[in-house]
Amino acid sequence: MKLILIFVLFLLALYISLPLQKKFNLTLGLDLAGGSHLVFEADTSKISPEKKKTSLSSLKEVIERRVNLFGIAEPNVQTSNFEGKDRIVVELPGVKDAKQAVDLIGKTAQLVFATVQLPDSTASAELTNEAKQEYAAMIPTDLTGADLAESSVAFDETGGQPSVSITFTKEGGEKFARITGENIGKRVAIILDNQIVSSPMVQEKITGGQAQITGKFTLDEAKKLSIQLNAGALPVPVQLIEERTVGATLGAESVAKSVKAGIVGIIMVCLFMILAYGRFGLVANLGLIVFGVLTLALYKLMGVVLTLPGIAGFLLSVGMAVDSNILIFERFKEEKGQRSVANALEVSFGRAWDSIRDANIATLVTAFILANPLDWSFLHTSGPVRGFAITLAVGIGISLFTGIVVSRNLLRVFIKEKK
């Protein structure tokens, strides 16, 4: 009966773990799939403590919007905090141009429209246009990036130069009409992150609620600016403190090599078990196959992100799964001399269980601390340590099940037939 249940479970797990179906997929980490891991530090020094939380969550939202608009599938944006420093961790799988992504995310993109006050109209008459700009005072208006409804890339009618066209919200359109109406014949500056992008001369009052930002943009820059304006400005400035980019080729090589190493390793372990324990070793190997299939299925169901250290964690758990069997078999050898074979089997399962339980709980505790499921900020909240610990913990959990339940029932059948 139990064997049938195990068999059904095995088939179910096999179905999930085989790549034939599309419903469950194994998520590969950035080091295997290729991609960028970026960590930004938010400068919250100018924000009052009460507002910090909301501005951080809106920071996360803005970054998420920017990344989504950039067209990256399944990005992951997380906030983290360590000793009062606020961080934003951005993971971008499969991103091809990491430099672009860093620029796109890291720029504050604070857009302000300002009126330009020339120092003195008579004195400046002799100055060139550039010099006038230098002496001019910028007076910011109440029209900012927040008044935008939408922005998109456009091309200059005359030179075909890329520019960014913006559509204001209704309120923004009214502000824009008022500002242009009051400044006919003067310049209105468009300021992005404290830098003047352009300061066109106002010819007439503009009521359509639309404007164009023309600067010396490349197409990429115009696209980026348009995304940033659409997603909104960052509520606090951020600075890149960590970047790890793995090209897709290196990732694919790592996967191929790890899989090869894993297969060779498992074959060697299986051969060793047969050499050391004969037919029992064969049972252990069957248990090992069940272990592998169940683990893979659970990774998929839990959405475990598999990284290189994660693979190492899995391989280590294979070792521990085999250990449960070895403990039982060694015990069985001892007990066999003193009692009947079937009885000896049950006794050795019972005795070995004590060591297996105590030893595996110690490992599980360590894996739990490293995986840090409660997100304690004083422990690792992301990165390789966590990936490793999660696969190790899952592996140990399943090895307890296969070592005791699966191997035990298989051995029982085996010994009955021998009789």
Next chain:
Amino acid sequence: MMNWMKYRWLYLFISGVVIAAGIFSMLKWGFKIGVDFTGGVVAEYRLKSGEDKIFRYGPLSKEESEKIRQDFASQGATEIMFESVGPSVGPELVKKTIFALLISASVILFWITYQFKSFKFGISATLATLHDSLVLLGLFSIFGHFFGTEIDFLFVTAILTILSFSVHDTIVVYDRVRETRKKIGGSMTEIANMAISQTMVRSLNNSFTIIFMLAALILLGGSSIKWFAAALLIGTVSGTYSSPFVAVSLLVTWDEISNRFMNKSSEEV
């Protein structure tokens, strides 16, 4: 039955020599510490000639690293890997790791003490795991000097893993000590000899299976986890050695000393 404990000073001496060599190297040469801790840039490029090359820089500003990337791109090189770590990241990693180590070690200490109802067991097991960490740290300091092996974030993971493997192995032996003491009894030395004899084959066989897996990873796995697998391998060997020969030797020695002390005090009374 083998009288394992007769040679326990030899085991501790061997451990002492390995650890002393490691400590000597740590003091004299220190470690080659990777960018994960020092901050800086490591980049790997496939050059136009088809050759893969790794470049290292100190901490760079955003503009500087952008310039490097542009230079390589203009030379027709493709980026295989680019890691840039700010100087503030390293100290944070070190702190978090120390917290993780302290918490795991104390939880293990209490778990073993609770399971075996004696601090002798808990402390001896913790000392054995400390032994394994020191062996690993020392050897990597030596490797760093001779082969340029770097201490990176994965190495930290390896240390933490070995900590749990070592305890795993020690508990199996201790478990036997506990069982034998309950059933047969006798002096601690006799019990220890019996327990070690009974678990020796299991310990070796188990280590072999793990060593097979790790050897496959070292020989066939990618370059990015080669040293990680090597660290785990050293830890596995050291952990297998330390369970019977360090953890149990310490336990027996401690027991002897405390018995002698107790006998003395009872004689005086």
